[in-house]
Amino acid sequence: MATKSDSKRVLEVSRLNVEIPVPTGMLRPVQNVSLHVDRGETLCVVGESGCGKSLTSLAIMDLLPSKAKRTCDHMLLSGDSVFQIGERAMSDIRGDRMSMIFQEPMTSLNPAYTIGNQLAEALQRHRKVSSDEARQRAIYLLEKVGITAAAGRLGQYPHQLSGGLRQRVMIAMALMCGPDLIIADEPTTALDVTIQAQILHLLADLQREFQMGMILITHDLGVVARIADRVAVMYAGQIVETGTAQQIFNTPEHPYTRGLLECIPIPGKTRRGERLGAIPGIVPSLVGHMQGCHFASRCPQVSNACRSATVELLPTKQPGHISRCLLTQSAGAETPQREGAAS
Amino acid sequence: MTIDTIKTPVTSESGEPSPGAMLRKRVFGHWGFMIGAFVLIAIFLMAIFAPYISPGDPFDQVLSRKLVPPIWSDSAKATWDHPLGTDHLGRDYMTRLFYGARISLLIGFGAMLISGVIGTTLGVLAGYYGGRVDMVVNFIITTRLSMPVVLVALAVVSIVGSSLTVVIWVLGLLIWDRFAVVMRSATQQVRALDFVTSAQALGCSTPRILLTEVMPNITNHLIVIATLEMAHAILLEAALSFLGLGVQPPEPSWGLMISEAKGMIFFDPWLITIPGLALFALVLSINLLGDGIRDVTAPENRN
Amino acid sequence: MLYYTLKRLGVAVLVAITVSILSFSMIYLSGDPAVALAGEGASNEDIENVRRVYGFDRPIIVQYGGWLVQALQGNLGHSNYLKAPVASVIFERLPTTMLLGACSLAFALLLAIPLGVVAAIRPNSLIDRVALSVAVVGQAMPSFWFALTLILWFGITWRLLPITGTDSWKNFIMPSMALGYYLTPAVMRLTRAGMLEVLSSDYIRTARAKGLRPLTVMFKHALRNAIIPVVSLAAVQFGFMLGGSIVIETIFAINGLGYLAWESIQRADLPMMQAIVLVLSIFYILLTFLADMLNAFLDPRIRVA
Numbered sequence: 001m002a003t004k005s006d007s008k009r010v011l012e013v014s015r016l017n018v019e020i021p022v023p024t025g026m027l028r029p030v031q032n033v034s035l036h037v038d039r040g041e042t043l044c045v046v047g048e049s050g051c052g053k054s055l056t057s058l059a060i061m062d063l064l065p066s067k068a069k070r071t072c073d074h075m076l077l078s079g080d081s082v083f084q085i086g087e088r089a090m091s092d093i094r095g096d097r098m099s100m101i102f103q104e105p106m107t108s109l110n111p112a113y114t115i116g117n118q119l120a121e122a123l124q125r126h127r128k129v130s131s132d133e134a135r136q137r138a139i140y141l142l143e144k145v146g147i148t149a150a151a152g153r154l155g156q157y158p159h160q161l162s163g164g165l166r167q168r169v170m171i172a173m174a175l176m177c178g179p180d181l182i183i184a185d186e187p188t189t190a191l192d193v194t195i196q197a198q199i200l201h202l203l204a205d206l207q208r209e210f211q212m213g214m215i216l217i218t219h220d221l222g223v224v225a226r227i228a229d230r231v232a233v234m235y236a237g238q239i240v241e242t243g244t245a246q247q248i249f250n251t252p253e254h255p256y257t258r259g260l261l262e263c264i265p266i267p268g269k270t271r272r273g274e275r276l277g278a279i280p281g282i283v284p285s286l287v288g289h290m291q292g293c294h295f296a297s298r299c300p301q302v303s304n305a306c307r308s309a310t311v312e313l314l315p316t317k318q319p320g321h322i323s324r325c326l327l328t329q330s331a332g333a334e335t336p337q338r339e340g341a342a343s
Numbered sequence: 344m345t346i347d348t349i350k351t352p353v354t355s356e357s358g359e360p361s362p363g364a365m366l367r368k369r370v371f372g373h374w375g376f377m378i379g380a381f382v383l384i385a386i387f388l389m390a391i392f393a394p395y396i397s398p399g400d401p402f403d404q405v406l407s408r409k410l411v412p413p414i415w416s417d418s419a420k421a422t423w424d425h426p427l428g429t430d431h432l433g434r435d436y437m438t439r440l441f442y443g444a445r446i447s448l449l450i451g452f453g454a455m456l457i458s459g460v461i462g463t464t465l466g467v468l469a470g471y472y473g474g475r476v477d478m479v480v481n482f483i484i485t486t487r488l489s490m491p492v493v494l495v496a497l498a499v500v501s502i503v504g505s506s507l508t509v510v511i512w513v514l515g516l517l518i519w520d521r522f523a524v525v526m527r528s529a530t531q532q533v534r535a536l537d538f539v540t541s542a543q544a545l546g547c548s549t550p551r552i553l554l555t556e557v558m559p560n561i562t563n564h565l566i567v568i569a570t571l572e573m574a575h576a577i578l579l580e581a582a583l584s585f586l587g588l589g590v591q592p593p594e595p596s597w598g599l600m601i602s603e604a605k606g607m608i609f610f611d612p613w614l615i616t617i618p619g620l621a622l623f624a625l626v627l628s629i630n631l632l633g634d635g636i637r638d639v640t641a642p643e644n645r646n
Numbered sequence: 647m648l649y650y651t652l653k654r655l656g657v658a659v660l661v662a663i664t665v666s667i668l669s670f671s672m673i674y675l676s677g678d679p680a681v682a683l684a685g686e687g688a689s690n691e692d693i694e695n696v697r698r699v700y701g702f703d704r705p706i707i708v709q710y711g712g713w714l715v716q717a718l719q720g721n722l723g724h725s726n727y728l729k730a731p732v733a734s735v736i737f738e739r740l741p742t743t744m745l746l747g748a749c750s751l752a753f754a755l756l757l758a759i760p761l762g763v764v765a766a767i768r769p770n771s772l773i774d775r776v777a778l779s780v781a782v783v784g785q786a787m788p789s790f791w792f793a794l795t796l797i798l799w800f801g802i803t804w805r806l807l808p809i810t811g812t813d814s815w816k817n818f819i820m821p822s823m824a825l826g827y828y829l830t831p832a833v834m835r836l837t838r839a840g841m842l843e844v845l846s847s848d849y850i851r852t853a854r855a856k857g858l859r860p861l862t863v864m865f866k867h868a869l870r871n872a873i874i875p876v877v878s879l880a881a882v883q884f885g886f887m888l889g890g891s892i893v894i895e896t897i898f899a900i901n902g903l904g905y906l907a908w909e910s911i912q913r914a915d916l917p918m919m920q921a922i923v924l925v926l927s928i929f930y931i932l933l934t935f936l937a938d939m940l941n942a943f944l945d946p947r948i949r950v951a
């Protein structure tokens with residue numbers, strides 16, 4: 001079950017769980033999530049709102065709300081464990097070797113300080129550099145993220161910038177120390193549609209240029225199709241299918257993934273006036289333990305076995321493509337794989 | 344293009360208890376509320392039944408028995424005839440304490456009513472109409488806030504002449520600012536809600552909308568501020584009386600009792616401690632009750 | 647920023663004028679100010695005399711105009727009792743009250759802000775509960791009783807501090823505590839609420855995601871934003887405290903403006919009372935204006951509009 005840690009691997013997370021105590025019991029919004037990202041690779045995590053994808057990213061950064069507890073088998077950043085290493089060691093890593101871009105550019109910058117101050121601070125926290133060097137680095141990166149007259153922007157306050165510009169600043173801030181891994185949690189959700197595309201292209205370009213690993217969390221399958229190397233589909237706290245972008249889009253195995261893809265109109269294929277797909281039913285509550293497949297209540301192909309059996313991630317015919325479904329067309333179906341080897 | 348099109352709510356399996364049961368649970372589970380209510384009711388009963396439960400008469404001076412210490416002191420002079428002792432004129436201290444509760448409650452309640460009417464009217468009008476009305480009311484509030492309450496109250500009382508009624512009116516006319524500020528913002532919030540808009544669309548008259556749509560929705564704020572201001576008025580009355588310009592002797596106001604005992608602080612400090620504790624208990628219980636009401640009626644407003 | 651300043655200044659001037667009208671008309675509360683000023687047992691002749699000298703026979707608007715012109719020139723009237731110009735007496739006493747106010751403010755802020763911050767960092771912890779209890783208890787404590795209790799313990803029982811007067815800095819400890827304690831609960835609650843709100847904000851998460859140390863996150867990013875409303879509150883409350891100093895100064899026999907006000911009220915020295923109300927109100931208006939400016943300075947969203 002052990003995945004060999006090769007030098008290309010930036011992040012490897014095995015069986016991550018998040019638990020949050022709520023009045024009615026224990027909420028388990030992230031269950032046994034395993035994923036990995038290689039250098040220069042983009043992993044897209046997709047799923048509906050509330051499926052646990054944002055909490056997964058916060059758990060990796062160790063930025064969960066204090067009530068939430070996380071557990072995992074291991075969490076390696078370029079081979080070094082980053083699980084329960086203490087807040088001090090963790091804060092040395094955050095913003096340096098891995099950084100994060102958030103959903104809300106409007107509120108993610110401190111209104112009391114200038115852009116320059118907040119950018120420089122990210123570098124000076126981790127490197128012994130003069131303020132002038134930090135300033136130069138900030139200007140260089142602001143230009144990289146497509147902000148013109150960067151030197152002049154340094155003295156501006158966040159409220160003087162538009163949402164798109166603020167998100168560019170956030171991206172520049174995440175890159176200040178040249179991280180190995182960048183996690184972008186729905187970085188374009190709060191932006192205008194026209195700006196969304198620009199920001200995504202920018203992220204993809206920068207990721208290629210700096211050869212970082214990137215986890216892009218999104219619910220926009222159009223985005224995924226364009227920039228993902230690999231895709232992990234999440235549903236109700238679990239990864240239900242993962243594989244290369246081609247595998248997911250061309251030969252989806254899990255009924256949920258197929259349902260998602262049917263919701264997207266495809267130019268040229270979807271006829272005018274044709275009904276788009278919809279997945280009936282509602283997401284189950286994640287409080288307490290649940291029997292059977294999480295998707296059983298909404299699955300069009302559900303059988304009795306689905307409601308009782310514990311469904312593990314199973315390999316499909318194609319290497320690297322796995323699916324959490326009893327109907328999965330398996331290459332060697334006799335030996336169901338443990339989840340540790342997921343992906 | 345996005346999965347949001349199939350976004351669905353998460354089910355809730357827990358059966359919610361009825362609102363009434365939840366309210367009862369919150370009320371009885373709230374320590375501050377319970378303690379505040381208990382102490383306040385006790386003081387209230389003390390005030391109402393003062394003539395029946397008092398050991399003596401609040402004005403009877405027995406100079407031969409002056410400055411009898413309270414019952415817990417070691418002095419041989421302490422006697423159960425005067426459980427809390429007597430003051431410098433030989434008046435029974437417990438009796439004066441009981442009667443003093445009447446004055447504090449009367450002034451607190453009266454001043455609160457007057458300031459409540461003024462402040463609520465101003466605040467609701469400003470919040471409902473906005474624009475010019477709002478500007479004018481804001482200006483009035485700012486002006487009022489810039490005048491020092493204690494000083495103005497003292498000056499006015501000294502010029503007009505002191506009596507219970509004067510103190511109530513002066514305080515009532517001075518402390519409406521918080522009512523106005525809070526009612527204004529509460530009304531602004533309610534006004535933006537759909538049911539007010541629909542009432543307007545139906546052609547309801549403005550007084551009708553204010554009375555039937557707006558007022559019921561700001562009542563819990565009103566009650567909370569009312570308790571705070573009642574406590575505020577009681578403290579102010581005590582301060583005025585302490586400075587000799589509130590309730591006049593021989594009336595047994597707690598502030599006045601402390602004032603009269605100032606000179607005896609070296610040898611008979613209990614004369615100060617007892618009415619002070621009474622004031623403290625009364626104001627604390629009102630505040631606890633107010634905080635409790637806020638928590639119980641709108642737990643999300645807790646900070 | 648210029649527009650903002652001018653607007654605030656305009657409102658401040660308007661409020662000041664209104665307050666001056668109110669404090670001017672205060673002497674009319676007694677009915678006939680001439681009768682009040684002449685004092686008890688004055689003959690009709692005396693009263694008429696006072697009426698002429700003070701100009702009470704002129705129309706009110708003329709009287710106010712004259713009074714305002716005089717006041718703007720620094721002439722706040724003449725004290726009948728002290729036989730001295732009101733303004734000079736007031737400005738002689740003002741520094742003492744300012745000193746007391748500043749000490750009280752310092753006491754309150756030094757106690758309340760750290761308590762509020764700690765309470766917000768660990769909500770519902772023991773220290774949070776203690777701090778909140780202190781706030782609730784503090785709000786219910788009559789200031790004069792608290793002052794007397796301080797005297798009883800520190801002055802009489804333990805003999806640590808002098809009870810009355812203004813001879814040394816020790817004289818200011820108890821009055822500052824008594825006056826400042828009144829402000830502590832409000833500042834503490836506001837600091838706590840502000841910190842709680844700021845700590846759950848997105849930019850604090852960003853600061854943590856940058857790997858900043860907890861202390862940097864707490865002080866540079868959180869407190870800086872949470873403190874902005876506290877500054878306004880402190881300035882406003884400073885004004886209230888000067889108003890409340892009348893009680894404390896009387897108890898500790900501190901020869902400041904509050905004590906002067908009390909003496910003047912006892913002596914029915916109307917011009918003095920009027921002037922003190924006016925001076926304290928104007929001072930309060932000035933403070934709120936300064937608080938607005940300071941707010942704009944601290945909050946770039948107002949400053950760089």
